[in-house]
Amino acid sequence: MHMGIDYYNILKVNRNATDDDLKKAYRRLAMIWHPDKNPNTNKSDAESKFKQISEAYDVLSDPQKRQIYDLYGEEALKSGRRFNNNNHQNPNPNFRFNPRDAEDIYAELFGGSDAGFRNGESSSVKKAPAVENVLGCSLLDLYKGAKKKMKISRTVLDSFGKIRTVEEILTIEIKPGWKKGTKITFPEKGNQEPGVIAADLVFIIDEKPHDIFTREGNDLLVNQEISLLEALTGKTVELTTLDGRHLVVPVTEMVNPGYELTVANEGMPISKDPRKKGNLRIKFDVRYPSRLTAEQKSDLKRVLGGS
Template sequence: MGVDYYKILEVDKNAKDEDLEKAYRKLAMKWHPDKNPNNKKQAEAKFKEVSEAYEVLSDPQKRAVYDQYGEEGLKGQVPPPDSGGASYFSTGNGPTGFHFNPRNADDIFAEFFGMGGSGFTSSLFGDDAFAFREGVGGSMKRGGPRKASPVENRLPCRLEELYKGTSKKMKISRDIADTSGKSMKVEEILTIDIKPGWKKGTKVTFPEKGNEQPNVIPADLVFIIDEKPHSVFTRDGNDLIVTQNVSLVEALTGYTVNLTTLDGRRLTIPVDNVIHPSYEEVVQGEGMPIQKEPTKRGNLRIKFHIHFPTRVTAEQKTGMKKLLGY
């Protein structure tokens, strides 16, 4: 398999999203070059290795390719499964080739800790911690000080967290002025209460939590909710979508869907209708919570991928025609 990403992250092959996050958090903090000034070259190599492993294993499609084909599959030496819709891979030289280009390790670190493109820099290790860089521009109040531009920060959330709701605590570091006007750095814990049903793009604003400067109103701190990919479900508004693989026999004679919901319940859904390629089984009320109507939920939409046999004998064809009345 070449590079063993599971070994690099120190997890087993059945590791769940939260296991990967915990492992990456620990190792990224351990090997971040800023934390290893006396061993920077080795730390940079390990940091890059850990980031690449997390990038692959935390992405369901990349992980599927890696599990089936190993590092060679990511490099485009063999085609990945379901390659027709693999938006996470760029086309290689061959007609079915795909190539995985690892992202910059610092970008992955920034995205994981919610610092991507936001004007934050990491100030501490061990907790989610941020230090402010003032935004450019801002608005000027007539006859008064201007207000610094809002500082926006992505907050990646797992689908389970957006389904059930959760609280996230973020440590920030910022400059404030004491009574004498002298600047001093303080740390503060902000609590973000994520409500069930929140969607990507939802904003949480903490007014005037930026650095204090003379004649400037501190910037607002804005967290923007983002959704991490899920290994089973995809979200469409308030609906959840899952795809099941079925054989042709199951599609024609009946199939039972067994699912574990985002809150850990087991669902058993018998499908008695004939499953054709565009068929969807809709389960009312098993989707995402509806933010403005907490007692209601969207729907669970089950799609199907039908596996047709690659070869049918003449005897089988005759039997099927007779069975189907042709």
């Protein structure tokens, strides 16, 4: 085999693939890699992959280009040099390789179901209503950010207009600080049916309750119980943050029931600028002794009597 790009491998077809095999393979891959279908992945990756499959289809679906490619490989095809080794005659010495535009190939091959819609001929094509799914995230996911992989199964139309089911894995990138109700849309990843544009697939963020912290906007709230003695004489509160750091907060004021202590910048990240954070608010609950001995009462009277 000659060096250079392996077009058969790019389209995942064997070397004696028919015209029909090539169309099917191209359509399947173009559905996955067309830049419009990849708004959430790396755009330039999708674009280069899409160009590759278009080039592979362009060469293999053209009998003349394919013949030269099969005999001499991709570099020879593109350099257009003449081949006069003893075994082969150049099938066409005047041949020039002119690559076709990837979007033209796409429009031509999707001429059935949705190219009419693309070219604006028929505005009667309806788009199926969006399919919404709730995506439960832990408070830690929303604090640190996370990647979640979702396996979806959807129906698509093959090149003959037959409906079949395909499975696909979508990666949802959760950004630090996202709130409940945030929507992530994957365009046209719903089921495809004849004459209807596939629905958008929408994931809606939901926040699972946390054992210790409660979220309010960009703030985190935590309840802290302290004894009456600590309320009167001071205490150091020790907490573990959502991301596992050890936090020591000195309480210097006298604590009344319902007192709140604010620790700046220890709340949730703010999604527009995750370097900034909301506040951590510590709500105190004072635990009173259930009973006092006569001796304790007289001691307290002595100490607090004048206050």
